[in-house]
Amino acid sequence: xxxxxRIASWxxxxxxxxxxxxTAVARGENWAAVGRSEARTGRRQGENRTGSDRWTLPxxxxxxxxxLGRGAVFAGLAAALTLNGCGLPAHTDPRYAGPAHSAAPMxxxxxxxxxxxxxxxxxxxxxxxxxSVGGNLDSDEESSPNKETRDRLRQFMTPAEAQSWSAxxxxxxxxxxxxVRQTQVVxxxxxxEVQIIPIGTLSGRGEFDAQxxxxxxxxxxxxxxxxxxxxxxxxxxxxxxxxxxxxKSWYDWQPIxxxxxxxxPAKLVPDLRYMPNTFSPAKRVSEVMRWLKLGPGQGLTGVxxxxxxxxxxxxxxxxxxxxxxxxxxxxxxxxxxxxxELSRLARQIRWSLLDHPRVQLRIENQDNPADSQTGFTDDNxxxxxxxxxxxxxxxxxxxxxxxxxVVPQEGETPLFTPGGANVQVVSAAINRQLNRAxxxxxxxxxxxxxxxxxxxxxxxxxxxHDTNLQRLPHLSRPAWMTYPVQRLLVSDGQHLWxxxxxxxxxxxxxxxxxxxxxxxxxxxxxxPEGHRIALIAGGTVMVASLQLTSDSKLTMGQLRPIATSLxxxxxxxxxxxxxLVVGGKPSTPQPNSSGITPAPYSVVGITMDxxxxxxxxxxxxxxxQPEVNAVVARFNSPLETQTRKWDNMPxxxxxxxxxxxxxxxxxxxxxxxxxxxxxxxxSAEPAAPTSPFYPD
Numbered sequence: 001x002x003x004x005x006r007i008a009s010w011x012x013x014x015x016x017x018x019x020x021x022x023t024a025v026a027r028g029e030n031w032a033a034v035g036r037s038e039a040r041t042g043r044r045q046g047e048n049r050t051g052s053d054r055w056t057l058p059x060x061x062x063x064x065x066x067x068l069g070r071g072a073v074f075a076g077l078a079a080a081l082t083l084n085g086c087g088l089p090a091h092t093d094p095r096y097a098g099p100a101h102s103a104a105p106m107x108x109x110x111x112x113x114x115x116x117x118x119x120x121x122x123x124x125x126x127x128x129x130x131x132s133v134g135g136n137l138d139s140d141e142e143s144s145p146n147k148e149t150r151d152r153l154r155q156f157m158t159p160a161e162a163q164s165w166s167a168x169x170x171x172x173x174x175x176x177x178x179x180v181r182q183t184q185v186v187x188x189x190x191x192x193e194v195q196i197i198p199i200g201t202l203s204g205r206g207e208f209d210a211q212x213x214x215x216x217x218x219x220x221x222x223x224x225x226x227x228x229x230x231x232x233x234x235x236x237x238x239x240x241x242x243x244x245x246x247x248k249s250w251y252d253w254q255p256i257x258x259x260x261x262x263x264x265p266a267k268l269v270p271d272l273r274y275m276p277n278t279f280s281p282a283k284r285v286s287e288v289m290r291w292l293k294l295g296p297g298q299g300l301t302g303v304x305x306x307x308x309x310x311x312x313x314x315x316x317x318x319x320x321x322x323x324x325x326x327x328x329x330x331x332x333x334x335x336x337x338x339x340x341e342l343s344r345l346a347r348q349i350r351w352s353l354l355d356h357p358r359v360q361l362r363i364e365n366q367d368n369p370a371d372s373q374t375g376f377t378d379d380n381x382x383x384x385x386x387x388x389x390x391x392x393x394x395x396x397x398x399x400x401x402x403x404x405x406v407v408p409q410e411g412e413t414p415l416f417t418p419g420g421a422n423v424q425v426v427s428a429a430i431n432r433q434l435n436r437a438x439x440x441x442x443x444x445x446x447x448x449x450x451x452x453x454x455x456x457x458x459x460x461x462x463x464x465h466d467t468n469l470q471r472l473p474h475l476s477r478p479a480w481m482t483y484p485v486q487r488l489l490v491s492d493g494q495h496l497w498x499x500x501x502x503x504x505x506x507x508x509x510x511x512x513x514x515x516x517x518x519x520x521x522x523x524x525x526x527x528p529e530g531h532r533i534a535l536i537a538g539g540t541v542m543v544a545s546l547q548l549t550s551d552s553k554l555t556m557g558q559l560r561p562i563a564t565s566l567x568x569x570x571x572x573x574x575x576x577x578x579x580l581v582v583g584g585k586p587s588t589p590q591p592n593s594s595g596i597t598p599a600p601y602s603v604v605g606i607t608m609d610x611x612x613x614x615x616x617x618x619x620x621x622x623x624x625q626p627e628v629n630a631v632v633a634r635f636n637s638p639l640e641t642q643t644r645k646w647d648n649m650p651x652x653x654x655x656x657x658x659x660x661x662x663x664x665x666x667x668x669x670x671x672x673x674x675x676x677x678x679x680x681x682x683s684a685e686p687a688a689p690t691s692p693f694y695p696d
Contacts, residue, residue: 110277112250115156116230121190121223122180124231128156128221129175129194130246134276136172136202137287149240157233158224165236171201172240174208174247174611177592189224189234196241199563200611206254206273206287207297208611212561248612252277255578255638256288256352257380258296258304259344260531262548263484268351268379269304269531270638271296272578272609275354281319285326288352289313299560303531303545310334311345314364324357326350334363342370347379356639377639381483382528382577386637388432389695392652395430396661396672396689402428402439405689406675414458421451421464427477427691429488434695438478438488438504439464447471450478450490452504465505469497476523477630480696483530484548494520496535498554513544513558525573525580526696527608528635534562534572534580534608541569541582543608562610565589566602571631571655577638578608581616583628583655602628603655603664616653619667626657626669634694654692661692 113131118124135149146169154162176197184191196219200210222235242250254275257268273291275284293313295306310333318327328349334342346359350372353359359372377383394405395416402416402425415430415437416422422439426448430437437453449470454463469475469492476491481498488504490497497507515521519538526533526546533546533556541564545557567585575581586600601615602625615621634652653664654672661672672689 110250112152112278115232118231120182121192121221121231122182124156124223124233125192125194125221126180126243128153128233128236129180129241129243130249131156132172132240132242133246133250133278135167135240135242137204137206137276153236153240157236161232161234161236165238167238167240171203171209172242173198174200174202174242174244176590177244179591179595186222189222190231192221192223194219194221199244200609202242202247202251202274202611205291205294205297206275208272208274208607208609210561210563210610212563244612247274250277251275252354253578253607253612254284254288254352254354256291257348258292258300258306259348260484261303261305267381267483267529268348269300269529270382270577271300271304272607274611281321281326281354282317285317285319285328285353286313288349289317289328292349292352299543299545299557300531301545301557303547303557307345308337308341310336319357321357324355325360326353326357327360327362329362329365332364334361339369342368343372343374346370346372347376350376351380351638380638381530382635382638385432385482385528386635386640389434392634392694394654394672395428395693395695396674397425397427397691398674398686398689400424400442402437403677404675405672405692407677414460415453415462417461420461425691426475427693429478429480429693430695431480431482431486432695436480436486436488436504437462437464438480438490440475440478440490443471446473448473448475450475450507452488452499455503465503467504468506477632477691477693479524479526481526481530482696485552487554489524489526489554491521491524491535493522496521496524500553508553511555513556515542515556515559523571523630525633527574528577532608534574535559536569536572539568539570541572541580541606543580560609562606562608564604564606564610565613566604570627570629573631573633573653574635575605575633575649575651575653576636579649580606580608581631581633581653582606583631585627586625587615599623600625602626602657603631603653603669605649616651616664617667617669621667626662628655628657629659630656630691632693652694654694656690656692659688659690661689663692 112133113127115124115127118127131152132149135146137146150167154165157165176199178195178197180192180194182190183193195216197214197216198211199214200208202208219237220235221233223231224234225231251274254273255270256273257270260266260269275287279287292307296304312331312333313328314331315329342361346361350356350359361368361370395402396405401418401422404413412418413434415434424442426440426442428437428439435458436455439451441449441451443449450467451464452467454465469490472492474493478488478490481487481489486502487499488507490507496510496512498510500506500508515537521535521537524533524535531546532543534541534543541562542559543562544559547555547557549555564582565587566582567587569582569584571583573581581603583603586602589598589600591597599621601621603616604613605616606613632654636650640650651664655662655664655669662669663672672692674686674689677686
């Protein structure tokens with residue numbers, strides 16, 4: 001599907017000129033050429049806005065020029081260009097807030113459900129199962145916010161039940177959305193039953209621990225009407241429960257960051273947590289500081305390091321929302337840290353905060369020269385990767401050759417020049433710098449071989465070398481890893497292989513963390529920062545840390561299974577630093593808490609811990625869905641994924657279904673449309689595109 005059009009009047013948040021706005025011309029499927037050909041010829045239009053105008057970012061922080069840098073603007077353009085099936089943006093434009101006010105009010109925390117909003121007994125129970133937000137963040141029932149959560153839940157109860165009810169302080173159990181049914185009326189009270197299917201637990205550190213083998217049970221509630229026409233619970237289970245809808249509604253994704261243990265210079269690695277959006281900005285900062293002090297999660301053991309021992313918060317942080325500044329006061333223990341160490345700490349805290357406001361560190365209320373601005377974007381590999389070719393080019397295989405979906409005006413990508421090694425190709429990969437490529441080629445009827453382009457300047461025609469993976473029954477689509485080392489990875493349908501050096505002509509098996517030999521690795525994807533890998537083994541999605549040994553060999557940490565609702569998992573990719581996209585056989589949807597059965601789906605977005613899953617596309621879907629055999633995605637810049645909601649997230653995803661390449665849009669999965677063939681290509685009508693991919 002194509003539709004001529006243009007995208008105008010969008011993000012004015014980068015430095016470089018007062019009120020600088022960017023627009024991009026997108027004519028049909030020609031949007032992919034913007035980054036290379038149209039950008040070079042200057043076919044972009046600008047629109048000025050006065051200095052008194054301001055934009056707001058999600059979460060309420062006003063966007064300031066210079067916060068993200070010019071590279072992020074182009075990343076934002078790339079995101080805007082793919083949000084619906086016609087190449088035009090759909091609901092991801094920034095919110096223009098009009099002229100700046102003289103002062104910006106502090107962000108009000110959201111208010112959790114209250115019993116007065118319930119219209120009947122089942123609705124009371126449904127609201128109750130969303131009201132436990134924040135109950136995981138302290139183990140002591142008498143401390144806030146745990147006590148606040150319990151007091152809130154007791155408001156749903158009769159006075160007698162509220163006095164006797166208690167719940168263990170062992171985390172907040174997240175459960176599937178299942179129908180809430182009134183089963184009977186006994187002595188004027190309403191019996192309501194809910195099937196409880198636990199999917200995991202939110203800990204006091206804001207981490208989600210998935211439950212691998214849920215043990216469903218029926219929870220019984222009894223509600224009775226009050227004299228004012230409302231309802232209260234006279235019986236409630238002695239447990240803190242939160243539905244999936246409650247998690248989505250009342251918690252934000254909140255990655256916090258830790259420094260690599262061995263990088264030179266060290267880079268930041270994200271660790272996904274969940275923050276109640278009922279908290280004020282200052283309370284959020286305080287909680288982030290507590291999490292940072294407690295250290296990284298188990299999934300990053302050996303990969304990152306915690307805060308220095310002499311970093312200790314003192315007093316409550318100050319969140320100046322209008323000036324987009326957070327002030328953190330440290331104890332005198334931090335006086336021994338050098339300025340560069342304090343600056344690194346300030347940047348670490350800044351990356352860990354929602355919308356990344358500037359951070360000012362103080363020691364015993366005294367200012368110090370710590371700087372959270374200089375080097376801020378360079379600290380995050382995912383950001384520096386995302387702004388390389390920010391408008392993502394797309395490639396595919398057709399008639400046995402790799403080509404760009406839309407060939408730019410200056411010609412085909414040199415490594416994919418028609419002819420030479422670019423024949424009998426099954427799948428391929430290219431790095432973001434477009435100077436290293438790999439091809440999986442068909443050899444005979446039932447064997448495949450891997451070839452890799454020569455390092456250094458690209459020759460004409462390009463030179464490809466054989467690897468040691470030759471004449472195998474099957475090879476997956478290869479993928480390039482850029483950081484912390486440049487390596488080529490591929491699966492042979494049983495094992496994962498990685499190049500032994502930057503040439504990647506020799507590959508060896510990667511040591512896997514506790515994976516049974518009976519579980520074959522059929523698909524994989526390396527995370528943007530290079531320290532995690534997602535793979536599919538035995539039909540199960542798994543995530544593990546990815547580490548580099550002293551002799552520069554790759555090894556995996558302990559694999560962590562991630563449950564999806566698909567009928568079978570066949571393809572996986574990274575959508576952001578902490579989000580995956582998974583494709584497979586269509587789901588068999590179950591009724592939700594309202595008793596409605598949604599349409600089936602064959603692609604989901606899911607957090608890397610399995611806590612939050614959403615079908616893709618997020619819009620309406622037909623009753624029949626194709627089976628997805630492979631998935632590729634272009635991950636978003638961490639500075640562009642501030643929405644924290646799936647339906648507003650920029651999406652760069654392509655899939656293969658029944659040997660046909662397709663694109664995921666806002667409300668559909670449509671076949672990938674090719675532009676004109678390269679001039680040097682055979683004159684035959686191109687076959688349907690297969691094996692789509694973005695630069696890695």
